[in-house]
Amino acid sequence: MKGDCIVDEDHILRYVxxxxxxxxxxxxxxITGGGFIAKPKDDNKPSYNWLECFTGALDDQVxxxxxxxxxxxGSKGKLVRLNVGRVRCNIAENTDxxxxxxxxxxxxxxxxxxxxxxxHALMTNVPxxxxxxxxxxxxxxxxxxxxxxxxxxxS
Amino acid sequence: MLPxxxxxxxxxxxxxxxxxxxxxxxxxQDALRRANxxxxxxxxxSADEIRSLSDLTTRYTDPSADLAKKQDSVAxxxxxxxxxxxARISDLKVDARAEGHQVxxxxxxxxxxxxxxKVFIHRPYITLLDNGNLRALWKNSEGEQIGLQFRxxxxxxxxxxxxxxxxxxxxxxxxRDTLANIGRQIDAHELRRLMAE
Numbered sequence: 001m002k003g004d005c006i007v008d009e010d011h012i013l014r015y016v017x018x019x020x021x022x023x024x025x026x027x028x029x030x031i032t033g034g035g036f037i038a039k040p041k042d043d044n045k046p047s048y049n050w051l052e053c054f055t056g057a058l059d060d061q062v063x064x065x066x067x068x069x070x071x072x073x074g075s076k077g078k079l080v081r082l083n084v085g086r087v088r089c090n091i092a093e094n095t096d097x098x099x100x101x102x103x104x105x106x107x108x109x110x111x112x113x114x115x116x117x118x119x120h121a122l123m124t125n126v127p128x129x130x131x132x133x134x135x136x137x138x139x140x141x142x143x144x145x146x147x148x149x150x151x152x153x154x155s
Numbered sequence: 156m157l158p159x160x161x162x163x164x165x166x167x168x169x170x171x172x173x174x175x176x177x178x179x180x181x182x183x184q185d186a187l188r189r190a191n192x193x194x195x196x197x198x199x200x201s202a203d204e205i206r207s208l209s210d211l212t213t214r215y216t217d218p219s220a221d222l223a224k225k226q227d228s229v230a231x232x233x234x235x236x237x238x239x240x241x242a243r244i245s246d247l248k249v250d251a252r253a254e255g256h257q258v259x260x261x262x263x264x265x266x267x268x269x270x271x272x273k274v275f276i277h278r279p280y281i282t283l284l285d286n287g288n289l290r291a292l293w294k295n296s297e298g299e300q301i302g303l304q305f306r307x308x309x310x311x312x313x314x315x316x317x318x319x320x321x322x323x324x325x326x327x328x329x330x331r332d333t334l335a336n337i338g339r340q341i342d343a344h345e346l347r348r349l350m351a352e
Contacts, residue, residue: 018250021293022243022280032292033302033314034284074254107264129284129304132329135314139302 006103008085011063012048012121015151018076031080031145033138038128039141045122048103053119062149068097068117073151081147087123090140098138101125185300229351239278240270240291247283259287261307265334266291269305273338275350294348300327301346309334317344 006012016035024030036045054061062079084103092098102124108117125135244266248258266281266289279291284304294300294316302314314329332340341347 019247019256019283022282030280032280032282032290034282034290039285076250094325129286129288130312132312132314135290135302135304136314136327136329137195139300139314139316143298 002105002107004105006020006050006052006084006105006121008083008088010050010052010084011146012082012084012123013051013062013149014046014048014080014082015069015071015073016078016080016125016135018074021078029078029148031078031142031148033135033140033142034129035080035138036141037124037134037138038126040128042128044128045124046080046126047106048121048123049117049119050103050105050121051119058147065119066151066153068115068119070114070117073082075152076149079149079151080145081149082141082144083146086144087141090144091137092141095133095136099125099131099133101137159180163238205278229274229276233274235276236278237270240281243278243281244289247281247289256283257287258283258289259307262288262305265305265307265309265311268309268334269303269337273350277350279350293346295349299349301341301345301349303337305334306331311337313337313340315340315344315346317346 014036016031020032020035022030022032023104036046038044050063051058051065054064056064058081061083064153065079083136088101088103091101104122104124106120106122108120110116126137129135129138235249244258244263251257269291275293277293279293279301282290282292284290288304288306290302290304292300292302294302297318298316299318300314300316304312306312310331311334312329312331315327317326318324318327319326328340328344338347341350
């Protein structure tokens with residue numbers, strides 16, 4: 001239900017654009033903190049997708065997120081999987097103000113030709129890139145990345 | 156005839172050779188072995204009194220050649236890292252243009268001002284933030300990092316993670332400083348090694 005907290009055991013997916021992704025010497029993608037912090041339009045609540053909202057195997061859940069996406073994924077963009085509890089804990093333990101973030105359900109209704117997206121979620125209390133705390137929070141989230149999937153299949 | 160090789164260790168007292176017959180090959184080798192052992196012992200005993208690189212060696216080495224070789228290697232690695240950073244920024248600008256964004260010229264200018272004055276042998280990860288600023292990130296597998304957002308106007312926003320020597324503790328610092336002073340922030344957290352080691 002809209003506004004309900006997603007439990008710590010569950011997982012979320014974040015679309016990270018190509019400009020926030022680098023490549024390590026061994027060729028693996030390096031997701032940097034800039035991909036997780038709020039943009040001015042986000043009002044300190046950047047968008048995520050709640051994976052356990054969908055049934056099935058992980059790859060199927062990720063595909064459902066792709067199918068319902070309302071942003072146009074870039075060819076170099078990635079979908080990044082995180083555990084809610086691990087992110088919340090890493091931020092609370094490593095910020096001066098023991099920043100408490102939450103991830104809340106924010107399902108999107110069907111709109112024009114776009115189907116409803118029940119997985120849409122918001123991470124709250126995330127500063128933006130113009131705030132030094134924002135970059136710190138972004139880097140702390142980047143430390144929690146579990147899996148990286150291509151945003152566009154075949155890319 | 157005395158072989159000239161006897162003079163290789165100018166720090167060895169001549170007396171050491173007096174108990175050896177250095178006119179024979181075996182005697183010479185014994186003398187050299189003894190000289191090396193004693194020289195090494197002296198270096199160990201007076202490590203804090205070393206005055207020149209030649210004090211550290213009993214071999215035919217030219218300290219200035221070693222230094223030059225090291226400097227040449229660092230210079231080559233720096234150049235390679237510098238060129239990789241240049242290529243990355245160029246790619247980011249192309250990608251940004253293709254997506255209707257642009258890289259802040261003031262941010263890019265400050266990033267170059269930083270890279271041009273620092274010796275780094277590892278290229279930073281460079282990313283483009285949504286506000287158009289460039290961010291440079293050096294990190295290692297120990298969870299340490301130097302993260303610098305170049306905001307233009309000679310201002311840098313930093314996020315530094317530094318592991319302390321006495322255990323698992325990681326110090327974390329974030330804030331803003333001037334481009335001229337950001338090196339001092341990095342040094343204060345003993346993180347320059349992420350760029351240059």
